[in-house]
Amino acid sequence: MNNSIVILQFSPRNKGNCGTISAFLRDYYGPEKAAEFQIASGVFGPCGHCDYECLKPGVQCPSLTDKEREILDAVCRAELVYFIVPNYCGWPCANYFAFNERTVGYFNGDRQRMRQYMDVKKRFIVISNSEGFEAAMRQQAEQPEILYLKSRAYGKQSIAGDLLDSQEARNDLLRFIAGAHPEESEIVPAENNGLS
DSSP states (O other), X not given: OOOSEXXXXXXXXXXXXXXXXXXXXXXXXXXXXXXEEEOOTTTSOOSOSSOOGGGSTTOOOSSOOHHHHHHHHHHHHOSEEEEEEEEETTEEOHHHHXXXXXXXXXXXXXXXXXXXXXXXXXXXXXXXXXXXXXXXXXXXXXXXXXXXXXXXXXXXXXXXXXXXXXXXXXXXXXXXXHHTOTTSSOOOOOTTSSOO
């Protein structure tokens, strides 16, 4: 898979706001350009039940799965990665933190791979009525670019999953997407994606 755009969706709800935003991005860029991954329970488990092999030179993480490696390899090859993260209890959801933990086993002390990963352009779409996620997002990008989509600001309830029913929310999302491509004067969504 050589997609230049990778979409990481951290909510377990396919029909929630994160799921619909992920689908919006996939449709916007088109399936030939964008790869979409749901980072939910069972995809990236939290670290533990090991002897810190990821911190020992030449020792492989015993828990890194093929699926985890596939996703992290896709991020390293991408030109741009979108993280779509819900707010649970004032912080990014547990799936985000499990993903972050598992990257240590993936890098396994390989500084070149870590630099390649950190050099990939990353943007964050946070579904939250509050802000303050920057410190958590700096684990993935030194200067995180974050769009906070606040359901309350669009007259929506976050659990309803209807945030993109708001044209204003869609416009804010489209402006954020366009900001990822300043070299292009006009971004045109993939044809036949129902966005017009």
